[in-house]
Amino acid sequence: FSFTVGDYLAERLSQLRIFHHFVVPGDYNLTLLDKLDANANLNEVGCTNELNCALAAEGYARCHGIGVCIVTFSVGAFSAFNGIGSAYAENLPVILVSGAPNTNDTHRHLLHHTLGEHDFTYQYDMAKRITCCAVQIRAAYQAPGLIDRALRASLLERKPAYIEIPTNLAGETCARPGPLTALTSPVPSDDDSVEAAVVWTSDFLDSKQKPIILVGPKLQRVGAQRQLLCVAEQLGCAVVLQPAAKGSFPEDHAQYAGIFWGQVSTLAADVVVNWADVVLCIGTVFTDYSTVGWTNPPTIPQIVADTTSVTVPGPGSAAHFSNVRLAEFLHRLAESASRNDRTIAEYNRLRVDPPLAPATLDRQSPLTRCEVARQVQALLTPETTVFADTGDSWFNGIHLSLPHGARFEIEMQWGHIGWSVPAAYGYALASPGRRIVVLIGDGAFQVTAQEVSQMVRSRTPVILVLMNNGGYTIEVEIHDGPYNRIQNWDYAALVQAFGPGPGSLEDTTVSGEDNMEGGGGGKEAGWAQGLRARTAEELAQATQKALEHQLGPTLIECVLDRDDCNRELITWGHFVAVANARKPVT
């Protein structure tokens, strides 16, 4: 048995406990897929297309910490690039592995799936732009070093990486891998810089009266939630989160003061932020969307604790401390910051009454967004993970109150409509036993609906709550036009077309030996439950059926009035529209 390039990659994935890799086969990657298949610890997960393949790996990385997708050259990789863009924007380690032409085919040959010219180095050039490390294996002996370099870079920088493996090298022999610590050993911070950053931060906080903590999406990407909790409880101040950071601090905590999102904040978070006189920004990202069209940039002095550096305003000039890893900084700050709970004391005076659950409705009246939100809220348990897709679903998701232990996933930086279907699928495979609830609009669903069929195949019980408001409502609120209308689908019937009906034994002669986890071998086949809810009563029945269905996904199409959206979406849309419309600066 000779140890090959494909075995090397398989062994590293197995060591990293990446037990599911997402694939779309093509003749440039088949030998490689065989090698991964030969590794007993790995499960190949077929996807319907390369966009969904990359987004499934992105969702897997949200749970497991790193994900892998394997595609064919050019015609496959181009679609995967959009999912890799998401991983880059969202700071997630996703490894894009692409098959590539035979090393004997050089610039004298024209090849299928390429742009039809002699130079096909373009894919590697493009990959360099959207990853932190891109490697091309051109000879088998290079594979161990290049594969390790890409994997380590991705893990350290929390960014995607690219590995290109020619079709005739995957089966060529190479050296075996050494210990995994070569890839996973942490890079320590510079001690003196951590110490100095902590002293400066403590002093600056002491020079102020009303400190508050603002948490951004990069905190959970470096896994520093525990250290955040320690700092928060040491300081005793109010803690608010940017919308893309929802879920990174417990919402049942006495110091939680809501989502800070300018005019569309929740729980009066903006009132206490505007009352504070210094904000400790932890892993924050200020964009046009998170500042509501630039109308809410931080105006008070900020201490910025980023993933590998800290910047502190000074009495004179500010000070910047490089090579300070966030978790270490927070751990040390928790040991030295002085207590100052003025902002949470003030917040407790401002605390808004919890929204009263609407009075019991006429259960037969037309379904409303508020009623959907009320019933989704009732679905949440400590084992739930909510995915909120781009659209009014962002606002529906942000307003949910997460029970302790519940998690929340959103893709607010890249904002690819439809992301949540493949991403929830990948996440679900990494976290069996968690309840996955997806909030998605009709427009977004039309982009990636096919991946529901893979949930059928692997019998993954994701609950998809589809808000059918007849088109692209977020765009309507930003800037309406005929382009915001879409064809209405029979969503419930569509998903039922993805798999055999309830209780039928899978006819393996039809689908062939399906070696995917959960499917095949005559076991009871997975199937998708498609339901439509036009009233509160129908929704209540549908959610009950969804909870009972464990042999695959359930889609609940909630039929809503076209204009039934969050008032915050309308406010937010107005400000974003103004920002988009700024005249060019001559």
Ligand SMILES: C/C(NCc1cnc(C)nc1N)=C(/S)[C@H](O)COP(=O)(O)OP(=O)(O)O
């Ligand atoms: C078209 C677009 N954004 C532009 C866009 C276009 N293409 C991609 C891949 N991603 C994007 N965000 C957006 S937010 C639609 O309103 C989504 O519609 P839907 O899923 O139906 O949600 P809402 O009705 O709640 O808005």
Ligand SMILES: [Mg+2]
């Ligand atoms: Mg819609």
